[in-house]
Amino acid sequence: MLFTSYEFLFFAAACIVLYYVLPKKFQWKFLLLCSYIFYAFSGVDNLFYIVFTTVSTYFITRKIKSIGDRQSLYLKEHKGELDREGKKAYKAVQKKKQWRLLLLCLFLNIGMLAVVKYTNFAIYNINEVIGWFGSDNTLSFLDIALPMGISFYVFQTMGYAIDVYRGKYPAERNFLKLALFTSFFPQLIQGPISRFDDLSLTLYEEHRFSSKTVSLGLQRVLWGYFKKLVIADRMLVAVNALIGEPEVYTGAFAFAGMLFYALELYADFTGGIDITIGIAQALGIKVTENFIRPYFSKNIKEYWNRWHITMGSWFTDYIFYPISVCGPMLKFSKWTRGHMGEAIGKRIPVWTSCFVVWFATGIWHGASWNFIVWGLMNCAVILVSQELEPFYRWFHSKVNIGGTLGFKIFRVVRTVLLLSALRMFDCYRDVPLTFHMFGTMFTEWNWGELFNGSLMNLGLSLTDYIILIAGAFIIFMVSMLQRRGSVRERIGAKPYPVRFAVWFGLFVIVILLGTYGIGYNASQFIYNQF
Amino acid sequence: MKKKAIKVIVSAVIVILALYGLQRLLMPKYMSGVVEGAMIAEYYDEEKDHDVIFIGDCELYENFSPQVLWDEYGINSYIRGSAQQLIWQSYYLLEETLSYEKPDVVVFNVLSMQYNEPQRETYNRMTLDGMKWSMSKVNSIKASMTEEEEFLDYVFPILRYHSRWNQLTDEDFKYFLNRDKVTFNGYYMRVDVKAAENVPEGRPLSDYEFGENAYNYLDKIRELCEKEGVELVLVKAPSLYPYWYDEWDKQIEEYAGEYNLKYYNFLEEIDEIGLDFTTDTYDSGLHLNLSGAEKMSRYFGKILTEDCGLKSRRGEEDLEKSWDEKREAYNAEIKRQQENIEKEKTEE
Structure with missing residues (x-):
């Protein structure tokens, strides 16, 4: 049952209604029943x-x-x-x-x-x-x-x-x-990865119906559908076209595909999490936030503290720290300090733990070398930027640009480009091809082709691109506003006609501009496969 | 509390009206080009007192003219036809029609027996969107849906047509509230001529047996007619293509024989009807044009009168008046189409 299916909408609506109709002591048990029914659909x-x-x-x-x-x-x-x-x-x-x-x-x-x-x-x-070894005796794949x-x-x-x-x-x-x-069904298919002491605070509580809570939850669900149906699934058409023919779409097109995928993934995953958190909120349950405007990050480390937060913190708490302080690692640390000097010796255990965490992060995302290399490349970028920290400090002491808006924007853009480049491993079929496609961005100077109408051959019309640009702009503006607090609550403080116009307008936009139904068939959320 | 209730009610009304308006705007109007999607809904405006109801696909609505049946035999008939109408759609349309009226004869074109399962969403829409909501419509949707379709898209067509917002034309606004009639008692008129040349033979099929589902619905149509005391007449219209195989014809003959039904394969009576496929078709033999349809209707009217015993209703004042008005529109359409053809010829 996809989040974008009618079945799910009915299912979620029925769950929310019955949840508040039932005697409160049965609420969490009812959610368990719903969750198992939901899972059985898969x-x-x-x-x-x-x-x-x-x-x-x-x-x-x-x-x-x-x-x-x-x-x-x-x-x-x-x-x-x-x-x-x-x-x-x-x-x-x-x-x-x-x-x-x-x-x-x-x-x-x-x-x-x-x-x-x-x-x-x-x-x-x-x-x-x-x-x-030249043998033809290969093992058969299992049907799992x-x-x-x-x-x-x-x-x-x-x-x-x-x-x-x-x-x-x-x-x-x-x-x-x-x-x-x-x-718990809203977060079952793509997270967040909740902690028991956090989720249980509200999961088993008895909840009285509150129109405000339900409204806020449903507003977030609507926002999630906007991102998923209007932006992500529309962008997917062009992304599939670009990555589907890597021999054709090289150079500037690979660059376009990289940026398109960055937008698609963001809208898809954050949209899905908005739906998850929104449904939970409508049920009175607080689910941990998984994103804090990740594309505003100024470096990759910060990005990983703001993107898929619950996964990052899981790996930190349950893999990085245990490995860093386990007996063998402490012994290893002692040995490296003794044999390689304090400076290098203290770093190697950290690098080792980091390597393990990112290897695990990579393979958690998917059983392929693409994901493993993607994870290790993230690790490399983080470690390199960590090691270059003294240089950055020296540079900023000499060149006083650190506090300027221009430099902040530069850092944000640089981080987005870097992450988008790393994400190319998600797109292409194997690691060598990904490196090759990345390389073509610098070797094939076909940038002019981006503006000669070729982008119109990717399955999207000019109207689609306008919708995507407008949609991305709306997301950007909402993210800017979010820095000063909840946008929904601020809208909620406006007079009723304004609130009504905003949310009904968004609903109509999703209905009209959403890529769903015959001819579209909304795609699965990207993170479902993990 | 009262203020809040009013706010909720007003909001709900605005939402419903706005969405309904959008839905109406976005739904195809079928007023030009492909007009077949507008046919089914036209029936509801009719005075429901017909002697004969035709149910079936384009081989009925393009080949039989109720105007001729009235003018020459005094038979009041209506064609509930739609493009590629599948047999289960015919059954549910008949079921719905019989809830409105009890004709003496129901005529069913057997070409759709070749389809045993849902075919194309586009054609489903042209038959189903125009139906009024009833259990017949619900069951027809369920029987017709292809794998890609969702029932909810029929309940709220805005979900199906939402992406038409950038294809809207003047026609969508012009016919927002009311649509023109595109047929004459279900008959879709074409006066132009395109002779049938080199009509292809049917390619061999691996299996000529009609499917179980198709037979099941034919049984249902027959049983429904029996229950309602309506005579069921099976016909195969004289369209040269799609090909009508002898093996198919034999099965229908056997079925008609088994249940004592009248079955007319007009492909075998082309000469008796007087059809000339160099002048009586507008699309190389797939469908008849006005000339062919009128010949066909004259021939069939005789059958309805002589074999089915239908009496002329000429002289019934209301009916006469109604058909006079229809004749006027019918003749005006002939004139309009002929003028267009002349104009095109001149331009060439």
């Missing part, structure tokens, strides 16, 4: 995976908690009998048991994710290696369909398991509550 077989994740995580985290409880009880009962060393030894044993359980949980779930998502990628690589949203709910649930292990909060006692946390 294929009843897929329920196995989400049930497996929920059941395994529930029982293992409950066991982790019970070990913690027993430990507390034991220490209380044997307060006078154990000395400090004895307590420490006992705690270490218990912690080890918990650690093994956590590993089991991670193994089962990440393992399941790996099997369904990466088996064929592994087979592909094995076959490539076999091919290098990737269950919808598995990367999102597995990561979300594993974050929960790790937090329970760390003692950040106790394991949820109610199995059904954990099931809802895992499967």
Whole structure:
């Protein structure tokens, strides 16, 4: 059930209405039912995976908690009998048991994710290696369909398991509550990757109907559909044309495709998240923001703090920090400092952790070398700019342009171009082709062709381009206004006729200009596939 | 509270009116070029007291002239035809029609038996958009939808036609509220001539058997007519193309024989009808022009009178008056088309 399908609109509308009609004590249970119905639409077989994740995580985290409880009880009962060393030894044993359980949980779930998502990628690589040795005996690919949203709910649930292990909060006692946390339908297919202590604050609460809350939620949903249907899916037509014929569309066209894709991805992903957060808001549930005007970032590090925030913070909290402070890494750090000097020695462990995180980020996005290289290129850019920081400081001490608007705009544009260039790995079929297409931007000077009408051969008319430019301008202006607070709330403070005109106008724009229905067939959200 | 309620009601009214207006504006008007999409809706303006109702595709609405049936036999008839009308659409149109009136005879053109499943959205629209809402329309939509179609697009056509905003023409504004009639009791008139030359033979088919679904709806049409006490007459209009295979004809003959129905394959009676495909067709034999349709109607009127026992209703004052008005429009259209042809000839 795509967000852009009529079925979903009916489904979401029915959920919201029934949610407030039902007695409040049934609200969260009803959401669980809705979530499972929603997921079943993607294929009843897929329920196995989400049930497996929920059941395994529930029982293992409950066991982790019970070990913690027993430990507390034991220490209380044997307060006078154990000395400090004895307590420490006992705690270490218990912690080890918990650690093994956590590993089991991670193994089962990440393992399941790996099997369904990466088996064929592994087979592909094995076959490539076999091919290098001149053998024709290749392995057959497996017929495994990737269950919808598995990367999102597995990561979300594993974050929960790790937090329970760390003692950040106790394991949820109610199995059904954990099931809802895992499967909450608005965020099931493309995130955000919520944290339990954050989402649970409002997920299980009883909510009274509030016209203001529902209105604000639906307004955000509408804004999401504007981005998705009017901008992203319209832009997709040209993007597909440009990347579909890389031998034709080189040089300036590759550059155009790069920028077009940047706009499409932004409108698609942020639009989808707006729909997610808007529906949740209409239900009275607060879902973590996933974007804070990422294209206003002045460097790539800042960008990753503002784009797909919940994924970035997941990798930071559950991979980067644990790797950085784990025993072997600390030993490695000590060794590098001793053998390579303080300056280099202290950097290498950070670089290593960074490398692991970005490798994981890349492969999380997709089982292909394109994504892995994309992740590692991001890593390289971040590390290089980090290492050049002293140079930047020196430069700005000599040339006083840092505070000027022009320089700020330069940094923003530079960051957008850099990220857009990296995203070319999303577009082309393999890594060499991506590098080649990037190279043609500098070797083939066909920029004039962009203005000789060739862009009209990409499946878009002049009207479509005007709509895209106007749409991008509206998004830009809204982003500018957002810097001073919620735009919806500011509109909400205007007189009723103004509010009505704004939202009804936007609704009509989506209805008329949206790329949906026969002849269009709205595409899946790009992040669904992850 | 009261103020809030008024605000909500006023807003809702504005939203509904605005969307309805937009929808009406965006829906194709079918007033020029492809006019077939406007045919189905015209029936609702009619006085529903017909002796004969034709249901079927272009082989009916281009080949039979109700005006001739009235003028020469006093038969009051109407053609509920539409482009590529599929048999399930014919069934539901008949079901709907019989809810308005009880004719003596229903004439069904059997060409659509060749289709066993939904075909093209564009043609579906031309048949279904014009129907008034009823269970017949709902069921017809459900039976007709191709995989790419959504039921909701029929309920709210703005969702289907939303992208027409940049194709709107003067016609869309001119016919925003009311549309002109494009047919004469369902008959689509063409007076021009394009002789049939080199009509292709039908290419061999792998299977000549009509599909189960098509038979199912033919059964339903027959059963409905039996239930309503209406005589069902099967016809194959004398269009030379699309090709009508002997194997198909045999199946219809057998069916008609089994259920004691009248079946006329007019392709076998071209000489008796007096059709000359050098002068009586406007598109090389696919459809008859006015001359051909009038010949066909004269011939068929005799069948309706003699075989089906229909009596002339000439003399019924209201009907006479109504058909006089229609004749006037009919003749005016003949004149208009002839003048256009002359004008084109002069320009050449």
